[in-house]
Amino acid sequence: MPTLPDEPLPPSDSEPHRHRRMAESFGVDAERYDRTRPPYPDAMVEAVIAATPGPDLLDVGCGTGIEARQFRAAGCRVLGVEPDERMAGFARREGIEVEVSTFETWEPAGRMFDGVVAGTAWHWVDPFAGAAKAARVLRPGGRLAAFWHIFQLPPEVAEAFAAVYRRLVPDAPFDLRGDRQGMDVYQKMLTKPADGIRQAGGFGDPEHWRFDWERSYTRDEWLDQMPTQGLLTHLPAEKQAAVLEGVGAAIDKLGGRFTMPYATVVLTAARTGSA
Secondary structure, X not given: OXXXXXXXXXXOOOOHHHOHHHHXXXXXXXXHHHXXXXXXXXXXXXXXXXXXOOOEEEEEOOOOOHHHHHHHHOOOEEXXXXXXXXXXXXXXXXXXXXXXXXXXXXXXOOOOEEEEEEEOOHHHOOHHHHHHHHHHHEEEEEEEEEEEEEEEOOHHHHHXXXXXXXXXXXXXXXXXXXXXXXXXXXXXXXXXXXXXXXXXXXXXXXXXXXXXXXXXXXXXXXXXXXXXXXXXXXXXXXXXXXXXXXXXXXXXXXXXXXXXXXXXXXXXXXXXXXO
């Protein structure tokens, strides 16, 4: 069964940043998104901070502020950039300063940062333009760190999701084949962002970090999260409900709960030079 990214990849998964409809669909229920999406491992937050020369962070695609709040709690000062006003509004209510813009068009106005981070968002940024903008706003020695969750659904649940989704959306341009392993998908997806970092200049060699962990879900907890996933945010309510019904039945057969293995992967590089 496939290991799935926390955000299933859109059509033409080598250039997801071009698919703005999906990229800006997550704010349809910002409260649910924030309530159900898992935070990032403390070990990852600590590793990024340890490799960053100071506390001033720019959070690209900050969404509702999940990772921004984690970095803030660890002592960082965080400014978010988020294209969806609905997500930005939620983050502001949680005390995060946010400017509404895509990262490519955002104006730094001379501001500089010790780190540029992006939680489950960098694939929505043009890989070259994003890396060049990050290099422009990072102080020497500063760090770019983009990170994503990958999860391994139980085979019965993954099969139920794929089957009902294919039935309801037969013309969907998404590849739901069971032989596509999530880490392989992510390695492919990370190729262009890594190449963008190299081509933009001003960075050392990109590195990959990985943090493994797990989380238990009840049937209701998992179904509560599912509508925040990119494959479902744009579906009509009746089709979304049918997907949830099929997946819920599969979880019921497992006893109504399961434990999900996660891997959080980080693509990171340090800013070089003196300016």
